[in-house]
Amino acid sequence: MQETQPKYALVYQRLRDKLTEGRFPVGSRLPTEEQMSSEFEVSRITIRRALEQLVSEGYVNRRQGSGYSVIALSPPQQNCLSSFTDMVFRSGATPTSRLLSIREIVPANPLTFPLPRDLVDHGPLLQIRRLRCIDDKPAMLVSTWLAKSEIGDVRPEDFPETGTGQSILRILQEKFSLTWDAACEEISPIAADSEAAQLLAIDVGMPILKQACIAFGKNGKTVFYEDLLRAGTIVFESFALRRQAPESIMKRPLND
């Protein structure tokens, strides 16, 4: 795991760690680019590249002539590559995971199996189903599909139900050395079937969101497929081309 990382990535991580540790409170100013440049002993260009990532993720805001200010200690993005576990922890609540099942599935007809083709072609698949909860209240039903040939055997003990280790993204990276760097996601409205309704503690037929996500590796191959069912709302923030977080914050909820 000790790969050499580019400087900008290291600088980014160190800055982000400082942020999440609370070294820079929300609203405070970051040092100037020049100061950070000498602190980290890299050029201003490299500092800027690290800062760009922080800006695009919604941690800090930047204004010409004024500098960088902290707007959040955790990123607001909710997509299938952001960790539900981390998000819930940062919000101050406690996430838990109930492992529902681990199944090995051999698609009868690979051509019609409703998963990305190159994943199905790997042979037997593993399906891991988990119920994610926030403060013990059901929040999300997750099915993760992987090629068995890529990760070998998995056991229930590989999927902790509490703590930071319950993050499937971390489990896949750290226990099974799976990595990815892009994804494609679809969001659809569906009606809760009886199983989803029971697990999510809602009524059958209630409208819920289905998030279907494919994660791709560097070579463009599918690394895993995941679908999530959730009753709540998904938030995307500051996704403009030239991303820049707003100075003002919303004063009231969007939905009446």
Add this chain to the structure above:
Amino acid sequence: MQETQPKYALVYQRLRDKLTEGRFPVGSRLPTEEQMSSEFEVSRITIRRALEQLVSEGYVNRRQGSGYSVIALSPPQQNCLSSFTDMVFRSGATPTSRLLSIREIVPANPLTFPLPRDLVDHGPLLQIRRLRCIDDKPAMLVSTWLAKSEIGDVRPEDFPETGTGQSILRILQEKFSLTWDAACEEISPIAADSEAAQLLAIDVGMPILKQACIAFGKNGKTVFYEDLLRAGTIVFESFALRRQAPESIMKRPLND
């Protein structure tokens, strides 16, 4: 409108235009960075900045040692700042817009009105409701909210029902000089009420998506608020931190 733009933005536009005009077919290779550098008479750094945007938007893919290849002639992103009109045109279908109503609304109680506070504080609001269709089939019900003080009077003639001019984003920019550069979006599952069901030609109670979007100006102030109701699916692609579009393309639908 003739503001001076940075070089990288101009290069980006010229490259994107070449793409959308079909000068570089899908699958073809772009010239090398060095070649483009001399063609556009800018440094390699500047070329890279323009290319980065094309990569992050999903137009082209890049591979070290191999070069840039074209993967799409239009961006796959579907968010409230991407033009529905353009998306439909590029897919080969014909978009139309039915203007349902233009209303002036003075919130009785600004504190409880379910819109961003700084928008409500501007005084009277304009609400523009339109039904967007694809090949005359209803696809999306859109309500756009603006501060009347920012744009003055609007007339039905300002909202063409056909052609590229029907894009509300273009209308706001070109006819009313509104600009924005960031946004925040929420997606929720709801059940279609009788009005939405009738307009979208679906059954009452069917699950649909509600997209609520706030667009922010450079100063962080809300420029407009928009909510969309749609029965279909929303797609987000290649939104990883280090964005990189996959080489392989999905072979089958995500939903069974």
Add this chain to the structure above:
DNA sequence: GAGTGGTCTAGACCACGAA
């Protein structure tokens, strides 16, 4: 006017991919 980010350049060396 001083400070700060925004843009741009020329040049260097490295890592990966393909022939």
Add this chain to the structure above:
DNA sequence: TCGTGGTCTAGACCACTCC
């Protein structure tokens, strides 16, 4: 091996903010 993108630097000048 060679071409290509990936990373990094020092230095310059401009535009904006704030005093």
